[in-house]
Amino acid sequence: MIKTAPTENAVTAPRVIGAVTSRIKGSGPFFWILPAALCVVVIFGYSIVDLVQQSFKYQGAWVGLDNFRLVLTDPLFHIAIFHNFLLLFTVPILAILSFLCAVLLFETRRGMKFYRSAVFLPYILPIPVVGVVFGQLLQLNGALNSALRALGFHSLALDWLGDPGQALWTMSAIIIWKEVGFGTILILARLISLPLETLEAARIDGAGFFRLHLKITLPQLKPVILFYIINEAIVMVSWVFNYVYVMTNGQGGPGNATVVSELYIYRSAFQNKSPELAATAALLLLLATLVFIVGFLKIQKNSNSGNSHE
Amino acid sequence: MKNRSKAFVAGCMVAALLSTLSFTNASASVSLKKAFPTGPVTLTMWWWGDQEAPGAKLWVADTVKAYKVKHPNVTIKTVLQTTDGLVPAFAAAAAAKKGPDLQYFWGGIYAQQPGWDGQIAAVSDYIPATELKHYVNASTEESFQGKIWTAPWYLNPSFPVLARTDVLSKYGLKVPTTWKDLLNTCDVLSAKGVPALAGGVKDGWFGGWLYSILGAQSVSSSKDVVAAVTGTQKFTDPMHADWWTRLQETQQHKCWNTDINSLELYQAQQLWKDGKAAMTVVAGPDAPNFANAVGASKVVVMAMPKWGNGPFAGKMGSTSQTIGITKWSKNKEVAADFLMFSHEKAQLDNWFVRTGSMPADDRFDLNGVKDPVKKALFQSAMPGGPYLENFIPAQLDTDAVFANVQLVLKGTKTGKQAAADMQALMERLRKTDRNLVKNFTAWSK
Numbered sequence: 165m166i167k168t169a170p171t172e173n174a175v176t177a178p179r180v181i182g183a184v185t186s187r188i189k190g191s192g193p194f195f196w197i198l199p200a201a202l203c204v205v206v207i208f209g210y211s212i213v214d215l216v217q218q219s220f221k222y223q224g225a226w227v228g229l230d231n232f233r234l235v236l237t238d239p240l241f242h243i244a245i246f247h248n249f250l251l252l253f254t255v256p257i258l259a260i261l262s263f264l265c266a267v268l269l270f271e272t273r274r275g276m277k278f279y280r281s282a283v284f285l286p287y288i289l290p291i292p293v294v295g296v297v298f299g300q301l302l303q304l305n306g307a308l309n310s311a312l313r314a315l316g317f318h319s320l321a322l323d324w325l326g327d328p329g330q331a332l333w334t335m336s337a338i339i340i341w342k343e344v345g346f347g348t349i350l351i352l353a354r355l356i357s358l359p360l361e362t363l364e365a366a367r368i369d370g371a372g373f374f375r376l377h378l379k380i381t382l383p384q385l386k387p388v389i390l391f392y393i394i395n396e397a398i399v400m401v402s403w404v405f406n407y408v409y410v411m412t413n414g415q416g417g418p419g420n421a422t423v424v425s426e427l428y429i430y431r432s433a434f435q436n437k438s439p440e441l442a443a444t445a446a447l448l449l450l451l452a453t454l455v456f457i458v459g460f461l462k463i464q465k466n467s468n469s470g471n472s473h474e
Numbered sequence: 475m476k477n478r479s480k481a482f483v484a485g486c487m488v489a490a491l492l493s494t495l496s497f498t499n500a501s502a503s504v505s506l507k508k509a510f511p512t513g514p515v516t517l518t519m520w521w522w523g524d525q526e527a528p529g530a531k532l533w534v535a536d537t538v539k540a541y542k543v544k545h546p547n548v549t550i551k552t553v554l555q556t557t558d559g560l561v562p563a564f565a566a567a568a569a570a571k572k573g574p575d576l577q578y579f580w581g582g583i584y585a586q587q588p589g590w591d592g593q594i595a596a597v598s599d600y601i602p603a604t605e606l607k608h609y610v611n612a613s614t615e616e617s618f619q620g621k622i623w624t625a626p627w628y629l630n631p632s633f634p635v636l637a638r639t640d641v642l643s644k645y646g647l648k649v650p651t652t653w654k655d656l657l658n659t660c661d662v663l664s665a666k667g668v669p670a671l672a673g674g675v676k677d678g679w680f681g682g683w684l685y686s687i688l689g690a691q692s693v694s695s696s697k698d699v700v701a702a703v704t705g706t707q708k709f710t711d712p713m714h715a716d717w718w719t720r721l722q723e724t725q726q727h728k729c730w731n732t733d734i735n736s737l738e739l740y741q742a743q744q745l746w747k748d749g750k751a752a753m754t755v756v757a758g759p760d761a762p763n764f765a766n767a768v769g770a771s772k773v774v775v776m777a778m779p780k781w782g783n784g785p786f787a788g789k790m791g792s793t794s795q796t797i798g799i800t801k802w803s804k805n806k807e808v809a810a811d812f813l814m815f816s817h818e819k820a821q822l823d824n825w826f827v828r829t830g831s832m833p834a835d836d837r838f839d840l841n842g843v844k845d846p847v848k849k850a851l852f853q854s855a856m857p858g859g860p861y862l863e864n865f866i867p868a869q870l871d872t873d874a875v876f877a878n879v880q881l882v883l884k885g886t887k888t889g890k891q892a893a894a895d896m897q898a899l900m901e902r903l904r905k906t907d908r909n910l911v912k913n914f915t916a917w918s919k
Binding site for chain 2: 222223234238240302304305306323324325326327328329413414415417418419420430431433435436437438439441
């Protein structure tokens, strides 16, 4: 027994080395992405660890859940979160508009390049430019209302950004105008890559425009539309700061009508000099965003497994 | 024995002489802790002010150039900040302990808070008291337990109401001097579609101005405001809340331009310049420029019409905009020397020449000011009433004052509701900022 052991080892050793080598070979891609992965881990990992630490401290001293209690009982934080929630309603509108625009562009024969550029242009405009232009355009006595009054639509000349009841919806409309280009191009790119045979077959079978795109095109675009929906949901929860900041001079006004969670975090950290409360709110926002990210990953997984079954 | 006592007396005299000499030199030696460096020194100054004192940019360039002539080894880089970015940019710099050596601060709480947070060094540690005593408002707004945080730079009479007699007389009106007159003026002009007052609150800042010029009329001193901050008084007490009702009255009497919520302050002031509004409120340093732009003979510069019975009713407030030295600066002595240089006669006179406003220094010769509008304005601010906005936490200003002024002027909130909201936020701030009560209490002593 004692003697056989070294013999066994001698026999199995090359196998083990072979297995390790093949594992290393198999994990080649992981080595390739290692530098980038390390960057992500160091930059985001450090930030998140620091964020978590700060959210449990006040000026360096441990305060337990005190910061969470203060943030979660802050009426302004509730308002900010509610506004983010309301902005989520723009996501289905964005998805529908993007799909419609993509289909129309797909069906357009003449001037397609021009229309594509026109739809995509708002997306590539810098948000500060958009903010300043719309800020001027939408003043109570600005260009839009002057035009409406000149056309006799006096009742439609509203205080778009100055009325607390309308400011958030006005901002939503601007966000839709700007973000729809991204969705359109995304969906159009997928649409162009679809096999034309199915569309032609449906046309020969007598499918009209709406039936064709609702029954044939839409199901094939499902993964890319879902990706866009998740992406825009993340935008609405944690990426609308620029719009609000530029259009309300960093105030989230009038009153608190356009305060969103990111602005709350920014103001806590840099205006109100409460980095701990900002860290706490940021951590809560991160958790909320994670829900969408997990949702996205699940959808992607399901979509991949669906494709592999096909 | 006699020799001993003689020696003792002589010793005492020498000691007394030395201590006297050291006392008289103490203040002068504050800034001379280190010998002035001979090697290259670079200072960075982040500043604001050209927005309310046009011409400040030229003065800064002149002064930096003159200082370079005096100290060729010192280079000063200047960065003009935006209004909305001034506070956040410095907060980010302070967190990184990197950025400017010299930083611009509005007076009062805007200078106190960075001091309390350990972001700036007290200028009184580097500038002699004999010098600092000439800096207007340093002792009222920037002092904290015997120290002076920042050095006043220029004076801000806060805030003059400018009335255009040509616009008023067109509708048979005179410049209103009482609150009743003002509301009557609003009624007459609004019936004609002309705003009596031009203002813009989209960017919020004007809300703080309105609080200061209306709210100051019912308090007896800045200590009342600090008392409401620390909790011994309330912002719902009539002394602190009545101004909200007056503000609501201006909304009800349609005093303001209808687009006040969608315009920034500087955009709205243009309405007054264009003759589309009878009155407006401007930054003190900029008032002479506004008056000259439309013709000084057509303009009356005055305090907000009186509604209250407090000692500051009908009077102008006074604040000084300041420069501080950051804690992380490696050349604090040089920074302080530059600040003192900026208060030398040549620079004080040049400030007036470049901007038409008054430097925050009582050595500035008012006899040289010939323009009666400017002279009256400067005199009104020395000493003026407290500028209330500078005595409340900055967050209370932005979250309660700015936000509620927008809502009251839109007519979606009453003055009473706004006061209650301000009080509720103050109570909350005492919990979130655990040092607030301690700091404000210490400041008020």
